[in-house]
Amino acid sequence: MRNKYRILKILFTVMLLGVLLSFSLDRFSSKILTEKDIKVHFLENEGKKVYFLKEGKIREMVYSSNPDKKIGTLNVSAIEKKLESYPEVDSANVFLNLKGELFLEIAQKIPVFRLKHGNHEVYVDTHGKEFPLSKNYSCPCMLVSGKIPTTEYENLVHLVDKINRDAFYRSYFIGIIKKNKDYFLIASKNPYKIEFGDLENIDTKLRGFKTFVERYLAFQNPKKYKKISVKYRNQIVATQNPNFVK
DSSP states (O other), rough: OOHHHHHHHHHHHHHHHHHHHHHHHHHHTSSSSOOEEEEEEEBBBBBBOOOOOOOHHHHHHHHHTTOOOOOGGGHHHHHHHHHSSSSSSEEEEEEEEESSSSEEEEEOOOOOEEETTTTTTEEEEESSOOOOOOOOOOOOOOOEESSOOGGGGGHHHHHHHHHOOOOOHHEEEEEEEETTEEEEESSSSSEEEEEEESSSSSHHHHHHHHHHHTTGGGGGOOEEEEEOOOOOOTEEEEEOTTTTTO
């Protein structure tokens, strides 16, 4: 009996909400959608906010999709799909409340790095997907240069994310270059190259380099070496600069 009562209670609640929603929609169906009725919210994504899209563009899109500007003729699903088609948008949620207000909740894509190869330049997001640069906003992120296949984006995202989350790596590395099959990390101050090799064993290579710097390289003249390599498994190879003079 208790289960039957609970089921009836749930069904009654759903029906009541449906009636209220239908009543509200009927009430506001002929109402003109005003500026105040459109609520645009740009949400944080991955704990960050970016500013590729402008609120004015979103409002213009809403009005262009609903020429008579009546709430009753709004196609909420179509507006949501239109938002999700924008290259900068990661996800969107569009809905009408019982007061006849239109809410647009938008999470924009977060660039992990900026990829440059010749004239081709794009952002790559947290999912390892490309999206174009914006005229409205330039997002500060790691610059990666070279001819890089899309199959390597996911591992590159992991590498850059590791760098961004550690204060030592973040202050040490300012860019990444791919030459032939090997990646090189660009140091912020030091003149030597850091040969990273492929994108396997990323965590081990980074930890090994950090230990080498803290225990040895920090006490040396940075001009003493022309290349530090973590390319090879479980070893670090330091190549001396032949022009270095003590």
